[in-house]
Amino acid sequence: MDRKSGALTVLLTGASGGIGHALAHSLAARGHHLLLQGRNTLALDQLRASLPESHRHLVVSADLRDPQQRQELVRTCRSLPNGVDVLINNAGVARFALLADIDDAAMRSVLETNLLVPMALTRDLLPLLQRSRQAALINIGSAFGHIGHPGFSIYGASKSGLHSFTEALRRELGDSQITVHYLAPRAVDTSLNTDAVVGLNRALGNRSDSPQQVAEQCVALLEGGRSARRFMGWPERLFIKVNALLPSLVDSALVKKMPVIRRFAEQNHLNGETS
Template identity: 65%
Template sequence: MGARQKSRTVLLTGASGGLGNAIARLLAERGDRLLLQGRNVDRLEQLRRSLTDPERHRVLAADLLDSGGRRQLMQMCREEAGLDVLINNAGISRFALLGDLADRELADILHTNLLVPMTLTRDLLPLLEQSPEGAVINIGSAFGHIGHPGFTAYSASKAGLFAFTEALRRECADSGVRVHYLAPRAVDTELNTPAVRALNRALRNKSDTPAVVARQCADLLHRPSGQRRFIGWPERLFIKINALFPSLVDSALSKKLPVIRRYAKQGDLSGEVL
């Protein structure tokens, strides 16, 4: 457990996806107890058995898009001895032009990436407030700060998640609960379809391994106050330029539209396991 004397109990959503898997492994190695949320019980159990001290961890199978599933998850968390950390990691993406997105796809992306973290956090705050190490980490994206063609719904959902995190951090300033926001650039996980991988190669977009992002996530848990953190260079620079001089980014991305449109026609729905 390193220098820490007390293990934390961590609820991790989307645990069986690529990034969730990496976060779970790292936190388990550091002595934390994981509540692993997802829909695929077999994948969750496989992950649990592979973790350090597997008997300490618990699988919480629930569909986050279903209100009944979320209520079941809430009840499971209340039955635990306590909850110290909520990591809102579950998410889905759709690489497609806006005109090719169906109503259901738009709703699922916004619901999964924004409304589910909001409702889970709201319902679990009373438990987190009872912990001296209470914390929330919302996993955002660089695309929440640089609206990118082909990712309109995903960009909107992550921009909303950032605003929610910022407002909640200020709302919880006197509660003791630390509220963090972590925005990776592209992460090499199953969230990326073959079309997204081809686009990244064509545009020479860089990506990070899940392990790199997991280390940043774990580091936030040691911070005494809520943080917002962006991963990747030059993406961090582009985010600042986009905030100050958006027309420059408009011009740069407009030149890439033919490539983006070509690969967007090959896109399909993918995501971390919920």
Template identity: 50%
Template sequence: MSALTIVLTGACGGIGKALAVAFSSAGHNLVLIGRNAEALAALRDGLPRPRSHRYLVADLSSAADIIELCADIADGPAIDVLVNNAGVSNFGLLSDTDDATMEQLLQLNMLAPMRLCRELMPLLLKSQNATVINIGSGFGSIGFAGFAVYSASKFGLRGFTEAMQREYANEQIAIHYLAPRAVKTSMNSDKVVAMNTDLGNAADDPEVVASAAIALLQQRKSSNRYLGWPERFFVRLNALFPSIVSSALKKQLGTILRYAKSS
């Protein structure tokens, strides 16, 4: 595959950095998106072929910033790929979650990818290799106690991706939903890490997600990919027999609540 130009949001996060390294190492050119100019510059300068990449600063929770960002992208080289990776998480009981936290989760995890897809789709469809990769979560298919709002945002992103796959089925574009299980990044608080340890939940390195994203660039047919075993199995089981998964998760509820209440 020839070099692609990839717009990557959340470039300075744990998964974002792994994606940036993987894409640039594969010979692709990047438009790195984030909120911190110094961090973006440092990331770009540390990548292979730094002069082949550029960065743009934007607050993706702002609709106005997204419009301005997309105008800046349109003024640059043609783009081939959009990777919606930016996002935030929150662990705690719904009763302890304030409106500001809810709004931030929905703005960044769901509305920002929707707005970016809407604004950049005309540019992407000009490419022979047009691709969108939406980074979701296993919690976008399995609602998990302590992550009610986060799960809702990722359920929304998954539904949006599915609808887009069908809406653009006649176009030459691959639209993917990539759902990691727990990933070893700073997004997870110490309490989340401790809870996962108690529950025996495995966590992947960010490079596992990056490797999966690289593989998706080779696929010209839209797809949904879930990472990790037995997580992939439980996603399918929950879709067919949710009561079985609910019974299994109820056995973990005491442990989850113990950590969530102390968050």
């Protein structure tokens, strides 16, 4: 993993997913060196092979919910001659379901993957990041972490927690050289969306962005040089502000949509789909 002058070493979790795939290509095109983490080794190898100068990148297959596998990833990062400059906590899982249809295992999976893993991995890599003069942390959140949307209660709670964690850490590290960023996309067009989720977005008129658009915003944060948070999409940014100031208005608007939300959530549950 030869390092070129000016290039950053970036650990990207969830690299083989839609946003991760787009991010990997955007970062590799800028000459950065990537550690591509995911659980599907074949998909990671295929991604690596598709990147420019593929020999500059490493694949690390690991289930980050497993503490031992997470520590093995950390040891790999420590073994690199130049350490790690950037951690992008992108790995995540969605769950579209009414609360009554979510069992303990599903709750645990969402909360561990979306919240506990980024917190633990960030903690474990902080000593390594603190050695870099260009250290950065980017947490990928969601608009649903700021608007409590029916059918996404557990997912929204995990992303809300990630935002609070990022905000506190940004202040905790405010007197260090580590920049801390938070990016909240709205709906994103990826193959992980189930038919019910696609149908719900269509029925409600929800707009979505491509993984490439999310990747562009993430890279812009990285290159901005200062800690920042960014919310994607209009009118989603407006709804987030209204929800913070006048949540009862959003309550009324979403309650009126419950028959549609319930219909698609039940469809998702009957089909045994998990996102």
